[in-house]
Amino acid sequence: MARAKIALIGAGMIGGTLAHVAAREALGDVILFDIAEGTPQGKALDIAEATAVFGSDVALKGANDYADIAGADVCIVTAGVPRKPGMSRDDLIGINLKVMKAVGEGIKAHAPNAFVICITNPLDAMVWALQKFSGLPKEKVVGMAGVLDSARFAYFLAEKTGVSVQDIHAWTLGGHGDDMVPMVRHSTVGGLPLPDAVKAGFLSQDELDAIVDRTRKGGGEIVALLKTGSAFYAPAESAIAMAKSYLLDQKRVLPCAVWLSGEYGLSDLYVGVPALIGAAGVEKVIEFTTNDDEKAMFEKSVASVQGLLQACKDIDASLA
Ligand SMILES: NC(=O)C1=CN([C@@H]2O[C@H](COP(=O)(O)OP(=O)(O)OC[C@H]3O[C@@H](n4cnc5c(N)ncnc54)[C@H](O)[C@@H]3O)[C@@H](O)[C@H]2O)C=CC1
Numbered sequence: 001m002a003r004a005k006i007a008l009i010g011a012g013m014i015g016g017t018l019a020h021v022a023a024r025e026a027l028g029d030v031i032l033f034d035i036a037e038g039t040p041q042g043k044a045l046d047i048a049e050a051t052a053v054f055g056s057d058v059a060l061k062g063a064n065d066y067a068d069i070a071g072a073d074v075c076i077v078t079a080g081v082p083r084k085p086g087m088s089r090d091d092l093i094g095i096n097l098k099v100m101k102a103v104g105e106g107i108k109a110h111a112p113n114a115f116v117i118c119i120t121n122p123l124d125a126m127v128w129a130l131q132k133f134s135g136l137p138k139e140k141v142v143g144m145a146g147v148l149d150s151a152r153f154a155y156f157l158a159e160k161t162g163v164s165v166q167d168i169h170a171w172t173l174g175g176h177g178d179d180m181v182p183m184v185r186h187s188t189v190g191g192l193p194l195p196d197a198v199k200a201g202f203l204s205q206d207e208l209d210a211i212v213d214r215t216r217k218g219g220g221e222i223v224a225l226l227k228t229g230s231a232f233y234a235p236a237e238s239a240i241a242m243a244k245s246y247l248l249d250q251k252r253v254l255p256c257a258v259w260l261s262g263e264y265g266l267s268d269l270y271v272g273v274p275a276l277i278g279a280a281g282v283e284k285v286i287e288f289t290t291n292d293d294e295k296a297m298f299e300k301s302v303a304s305v306q307g308l309l310q311a312c313k314d315i316d317a318s319l320a
């Protein structure tokens with residue numbers, strides 16, 4: 001059977017890391033595409049040489065021409081710009097919306113059957129615009145943010161409680177902004193929902209509140225440390241988990257930005273919710289029960305996303 005073809009649109013920090021992980025895991029042949037000449041070719045060659053060390057038979061190629069992504073099974077989009085200290089993700093909207101238009105048209109022309117994972121920020125608005133510009137089916141276009149946000153939540157909980165990160169299941173809902181909603185009642189430490197984990201003495205309520213706050217601001221914490229860009233290892237791993245679930249029909253339930261048509265009482269937008277990812281793309285949206293507090297926080301986050309969609313429509317009338 002032919003190997004899967006994975007097109008990485010954007011060969012920067014996340015794109016290069018994606019190529020490395022995909023090659024190392026032998027997920028498929030990799031095309032690294034970028035508008036910068038030399039960068040995708042150089043990274044592809046460097047990783048291709050590494051395959052002789054880690055023993056993987058996949059092929060890697062760098063490209064500046066969309067024709068090279070032809071027939072891709074998966075496209076992971078990181079093209080655009082990241083934020084720098086002092087900026088919010090939303091400040092990227094003007095530049096990155098234009099990038100999504102070019103990328104959407106490239107995917108539409110050359111890889112219309114791909115499963116597309118958008119990473120570019122501001123995520124919920126960019127994945128919405130990418131779906132519109134590409135015209136691909138909504139169940140085949142998803143955004144990566146929830147896997148990363150919930151991984152941060154899980155890591156901070158593991159660090160504080162001393163429980164293996166493998167026995168922590170953390171969930172977040174909502175847009176990929178500082179008002180995302182870490183789902184305290186639905187997240188578990190060693191099988192205990194977090195309120196019960198507090199009662200059992202794994203951590204105090206104040207410690208849990210601090211972790212929720214740190215999770216919300218997790219992206220900014222890394223931007224402040226790196227100074228020249230944003231997180232890339234955990235974002236790349238998160239997108240690989242999503243790509244794998246599609247390529248291997250794993251049917252994992254992962255928090256992703258997906259198109260909603262009635263679920264959670266919402267329509268016509270992308271926002272982060274748990275979704276089952278299999279060979280057909282988004283096969284099911286899982287609806288968490290929410291109490292009044294959670295509902296209010298989710299609504300606030302959704303309102304931020306809706307504001308960004310309006311901003312996109314104001315910038316590009318073709319999206320209205
Ligand atoms: N959704 C999420 O959870 C996360 C999203 N991000 C976002 O991912 C994006 C990429 O981040 P990095 O890889 O760190 O940035 P980077 O700057 O290292 O790489 C971006 C690449 O995109 C390329 N590019 C720019 N315009 C292009 C175009 N029209 N077509 C093709 N390539 C183009 C650039 O040449 C560059 O190589 C940023 O918008 C960042 O904010 C970052 C971390 C997490």
Ligand SMILES: O=C([O-])CC(=O)C(=O)O
Nearest residue numbers: 083089121219220230231
């Ligand atoms: O914070 C940023 O700009 C990058 C990002 O989305 C994250 O790391 O969550």
